[in-house]
Amino acid sequence: MGKKVVVKIMVMLFLSAMMLTVSCAKKSVETDPSAGIQQGSQDGLSAEEIARQKALEEERLREEALRNAIAAEKEKFEMEDIYFDFDSSELVPDARTLLKEKADFLTRNSGLTVTIEGHCDERGTTEYNLALGERRAMAAKRYLQDLGIAEFRLNTISYGEERPAIQGNDESAWSKNRRAHFVIR
Amino acid sequence: MGIMVQNINTKLMAALNSCGFFILCGLLCVLALFPSTVIAQYAYININDPLMRKIPVAIPFFKASTGHEQEVSLGKNAVDIMSSALDFTGYLSVLDKASFIENPSIKGITGADINYKNWTVIGADLLITGGIVEQNGAVRLELRLFDSFKESLLIGKVYTGHKEDIKSMVYRFCAEISLLLTGKMGVFGSKIAFVSTVKGNKEIFTCDFDGGNVSRLTNFNNITMSPAWSSDGNYIAFTSYAKGNPDLYIRDLRTNRDTVLSKKGLNITPAWIPGQFALAATLSFSGDQDIYIISGSGAVKSQLTKSMGIDLSPAFSPDGTQFAFVSKRSGNPQIYIGDTGSGSARRLTFQGNYNTSPAWSPDGDKIAYVGIVKNSINIYVIGVNGGGPTQLTSGQGDNEDPSWSPDGNLIAFSSTRQGASRIFVMTSTGSDQRPLFTFGGSQTDPTWSSAFGNK
Numbered sequence: 001m002g003k004k005v006v007v008k009i010m011v012m013l014f015l016s017a018m019m020l021t022v023s024c025a026k027k028s029v030e031t032d033p034s035a036g037i038q039q040g041s042q043d044g045l046s047a048e049e050i051a052r053q054k055a056l057e058e059e060r061l062r063e064e065a066l067r068n069a070i071a072a073e074k075e076k077f078e079m080e081d082i083y084f085d086f087d088s089s090e091l092v093p094d095a096r097t098l099l100k101e102k103a104d105f106l107t108r109n110s111g112l113t114v115t116i117e118g119h120c121d122e123r124g125t126t127e128y129n130l131a132l133g134e135r136r137a138m139a140a141k142r143y144l145q146d147l148g149i150a151e152f153r154l155n156t157i158s159y160g161e162e163r164p165a166i167q168g169n170d171e172s173a174w175s176k177n178r179r180a181h182f183v184i185r
Numbered sequence: 186m187g188i189m190v191q192n193i194n195t196k197l198m199a200a201l202n203s204c205g206f207f208i209l210c211g212l213l214c215v216l217a218l219f220p221s222t223v224i225a226q227y228a229y230i231n232i233n234d235p236l237m238r239k240i241p242v243a244i245p246f247f248k249a250s251t252g253h254e255q256e257v258s259l260g261k262n263a264v265d266i267m268s269s270a271l272d273f274t275g276y277l278s279v280l281d282k283a284s285f286i287e288n289p290s291i292k293g294i295t296g297a298d299i300n301y302k303n304w305t306v307i308g309a310d311l312l313i314t315g316g317i318v319e320q321n322g323a324v325r326l327e328l329r330l331f332d333s334f335k336e337s338l339l340i341g342k343v344y345t346g347h348k349e350d351i352k353s354m355v356y357r358f359c360a361e362i363s364l365l366l367t368g369k370m371g372v373f374g375s376k377i378a379f380v381s382t383v384k385g386n387k388e389i390f391t392c393d394f395d396g397g398n399v400s401r402l403t404n405f406n407n408i409t410m411s412p413a414w415s416s417d418g419n420y421i422a423f424t425s426y427a428k429g430n431p432d433l434y435i436r437d438l439r440t441n442r443d444t445v446l447s448k449k450g451l452n453i454t455p456a457w458i459p460g461q462f463a464l465a466a467t468l469s470f471s472g473d474q475d476i477y478i479i480s481g482s483g484a485v486k487s488q489l490t491k492s493m494g495i496d497l498s499p500a501f502s503p504d505g506t507q508f509a510f511v512s513k514r515s516g517n518p519q520i521y522i523g524d525t526g527s528g529s530a531r532r533l534t535f536q537g538n539y540n541t542s543p544a545w546s547p548d549g550d551k552i553a554y555v556g557i558v559k560n561s562i563n564i565y566v567i568g569v570n571g572g573g574p575t576q577l578t579s580g581q582g583d584n585e586d587p588s589w590s591p592d593g594n595l596i597a598f599s600s601t602r603q604g605a606s607r608i609f610v611m612t613s614t615g616s617d618q619r620p621l622f623t624f625g626g627s628q629t630d631p632t633w634s635s636a637f638g639n640k
Binding site: 087123124125126127128130131132134135138156157158159162 | 387408410411424429430431450451453454467469472474495497498511517518539541542555557560562585586629630
C-alpha cells in the first residue's frame with residue numbers, strides 16, 4: 001500500500017516536472033519567436049514543428065495588434081474631452097454619448113483607474129471656476145458610475161481656469177476650455 | 186521698533202494725545218470713540234464723496250539741523266516717502282516744489298517762522314514742515330502739519346529712533362494726518378498680498394501698500410492662489426496644488442511654517458474671521474461645496490452653509506457676525522449674506538447673472554464684488570442693505586478681485602486693461618485708477634492687510 005502511494009506520487013511529480021519543462025520551453029519560444037523560426041529552418045525541423053511555430057507567430061501578431069488597438073483606444077480615451085456650456089456642469093447630449101463610449105472602454109479594461117479633471121474657460125472668477133470645474137468632473141464621474149464603473153476607479157480634481165487647453169479669448173477657445181479631461185493613471 | 190513719540194502743543198492737544206496713546210497700544214477699534222471730537226472741528230473730507238476735491242498740500246524740504254551730508258540725505262528721503270504716501274491716499278495732492286516761495290529748511294519750521302500768505306498764494310491748503318537731526322544712526326524727526334488758511338498748527342510730533350525707522354516715523358505721521366482729515370488711520374504701514382506668475386506658475390507675493398518692497402512668499406512651483414491675511418498680520422492662508430490637490434495652507438509669517446488642511450476635493454477660498462485665530466473656507470469632502478469654519482491650527486470646526494450646490498468665497502463683516510459669500514443656489518452665482526451664528530442667509534445681488542468675489546468694506550456698510558455683464562468683467566459696490574449697486578470700473582479690460590484698504594478709502598483690484606493682468610488701486614468711488622507697480626508676469630488676487638504696520 002505505502003509503496004504504491006509513494007510510486008504514484010513520484011510518477012505524478014515526474015509528469016508535472018515534464019509538463020513544466022515543456023511549458024517552459026514553449027514560453028521561451030514565445031518570448032523570442034523569431035529566433036525560434038530561424039532555428040527551425042536551419043535545423044530542418046519537422047513540418048509539424050514549423051506549423052506550430054507559425055501558429056505561435058500568428059498568435060503573437062494578433063496579441064500585438066490587440067495591444068496596439070488598446071493603446072489607440074487608451075489614447076482616444078484620453079484625447080477626447082467632454083465639453084460644457086458656460087457656467088454649467090450639466091452633461092449635454094454629445095458629452096453623454098462620449099461618456100458611454102468611455103464607460104464601455106473602462107468596462108473592457110477593468111484594471112484601469114482614471115482621474116477626471118474639471119476645467120473652465122477664463123471668464124468668470126478664478127475661485128468660482130475652481131468650484132465649477134469640480135462640479136464638471138463630478139458630473140462626468142456620476143454618469144460613469146451610473147453606467148456601472150466602480151467609484152474607486154474614478155478620481156476627480158478641479159483645475160478651474162488654471163490649465164486651459166487652448167490660449168485665446170474668444171468663444172472658439174472658451175468652448176474648448178470648458179471641459180472634463182480624462183487621464184488614465 | 187523703538188520709536189518714541191512726543192507731541193508738539195496744538196489746539197487739538199487733548200484729542201490727539203488720546204489718539205496717540207491708543208495708536209501706540211495698537212487698539213485701532215478704540216479710535217472710533219475719538220474721531221467725533223476731532224472731526225467736529227476739522228471736517229475737511231468726506232472720502233465717500235465722488236465729487237470730492239483733492240486737498241493740495243505743500244511738503245517743502247526738511248531742515249537738517251546740523252547739516253551734514255547723511256542728515257540732509259535722510260531728510261530728503263523722508264520727504265520723498267511722505268510725498269508718495271500722501272499722494273497715494275487719493276484725497277491729497279502734493280504740490281510741485283518749484284512753485285514754493287518760502288524755504289522753511291532755511292527760514293525755520295515752527296509756526297512763528299512761517300509766512301502763511303506765501304503758502305495760500307500758491308494754493309497750499311495744508312503745509313507740512315519737518316526738521317531732522319541725525320547723530321551716529323540715532324534720528325530725531327520733528328514734523329508739523331499746518332492749516333495755511335487758518336494759520337494754525339494742526340498736528341505736531343517729534344519721533345526719535347534709529348535711522349532705519351524713518352519710514353515708520355513718516356508713516357505714523359501720515360496716519361495722524363489721515364486720522365485728522367478722515368477719522369481713520371489710513372493705509373500707511375499696511376501690506377498687500379497678491380498672486381504673480383513665475384515661469385508659468387502662480388506664487389504668492391507681498392508688497393507695501395504703495396507697491397514698494399515686493400517680496401516673494403511661496404516657492405511651490407505649482408498653482409498657488411487666494412491669499413488671506415489674519416487680522417494681526419501674522420498669518421497668510423492660501424490654496425496651493427503643491428501636493429497635487431488644492432489644499433489649504435496657513436503660513437505663520439514669523440516662523441515661515443505651514444499648517445496644511447488637505448481634505449478630499451477642494452480646500453479653497455480662505456477668509457479669516459476678524460480678530461480670531463480662525464477662518465472660513467470652502468471644502469468639498471462631503472461631495473458638496475460648502476463653507477466651513479476652520480481653526481487657525483487647521484481643524485474643521487463647524488459648517489456655515491448647508492445648501493446644495495456651490496457655496497464659496499466667504500468675506501466677513503468687520504465685527505465677524507455676518508459673512509458675504511457666493512452661492513449658485515438660485516441657478517447662477519450671486520452674492521448672499523449669511524449670519525455667522527445661525528448660518529441663515531439672504532440674497533444680496535439681483536442684477537445680472539454672474540456676481541462673485543465679495544469684499545466687505547471696513548466701514549461695514551458696503552460690499553465690493555465682481556459682476557459679469559455681456560462678457561465684460563467689472564467691479565461694483567452694493568450697500569449691505571441692497572442699495573445701489575454702483576459700477577466702479579468700465580470699458581477697460583477685465584477687472585477682478587476687489588480688496589478694500591484698511592481705512593476703506595481705496596480698493597485694490599486686478600485689471601487686464603494694459604494687456605497682462607496687473608494690480609490696480611482706485612478710490613472707493615472709482616476715481617484715481619492707477620497701476621500699483623510694474624512687474625514681470627501677470628498679477629492677480631490683491632488682498633490688503635489690516636493697518637497692523639502702524640500700531
